[in-house]
Amino acid sequence: MTVKIGMIGAGGIARHHLKQLQNISLAEVVSVYDVNREGAESMAAIVGARVSDTVDELLNPDVIDAVFICAPQFAREGLEEMASSRGIHLFVEKPLGLELQSVQRKEQAIRESGVIHSVGYCLRYYDTVQQAKEYLKDKTIHLIQAHRFGGSHPAPWWRQQHMSGGHLADAVTHQVDMIRFLAGEYRNVSAMFGHNSIKSVYPDATIADAGAVTFTLQSGAVGTITESCVSHYHSESEIKFFGHDFFVGLSGNGQVLTISDKDQQITVTSRLDPAYEQDKAFVEAVEAGSSDNILCRYADGKNTLAFTLAAHKSAEERGTIEIGD
Structure with missing residues (x-):
């Protein structure tokens, strides 16, 4: 069976997925939608899909089996609910949104629909990460250090x-x-964010x-x-897990x-x-009707x-925030 796929969004991340899907024999991208029709036409032409x-x-269950939702996080209102209510399996790019209650409602709708679903935390699929997870499963971690430094996303909306x-x-x-995946759930968080350099690089920016x-x-x-998003001369990401009798690092x-x-x-x-x-895991899951090999669900x-x-709430309130279930 060929899995017929529709794509919502025709930006950089959507084109990255299109490239992967072209190399998956079970996958066939048949339709594309984007608010920028020219962008949708350009992307659809690569694989001969309709716009x-x-x-x-686009969300027609008679035409597609699954949808890749690659629209920006501020432009997804109702998309997951509409797809899942029509029995269309869905892949959703991260982050899932900007407001938790809305995402909780979507998660409930997806879960109750029974559709196969996956979220774009692709780093879980590294064999190195899987090896680290297996090693850490019976270990006691007392300290975790993580960082990510680099440049900004090119889209102007990203800086808002x-x-x-x-x-x-x-x-x-x-x-x-990845910390959640390898070491378990968070209990609480305290954070501070700075705005020392961003205005000199992007005068209209409101992000830290x-x-x-x-x-x-x-x-x-x-x-x-x-973390820093304006570190143009040094890019790096790493997570370190410390135990009294071991060390695990992922860079x-x-x-x-x-x-x-x-x-x-x-x-x-x-x-x-x-x-x-x-x-590949998502497409194969849709074809097989089983989510067993999907590593990140909604x-x-x-x-x-x-x-x-x-x-961010912690920074605004200048206190520690407990993480709910």
């Missing part, structure tokens, strides 16, 4: 807090999610240029996340794994493309979003 005039037209949610919610969310976040996990482990967004303990000291570099593995994405939103 839909509206979201309602009310449209993107900021660097932590939109990009560093991958590190936030740097953040310093501290947290506690449900396990009792404590940790920090530091390069998870591509390079280091494990050190009394029996071993290894460094492994992944050769996988996690975005391809993620999209509820996972919701919990990761809850942490980033709580971090």
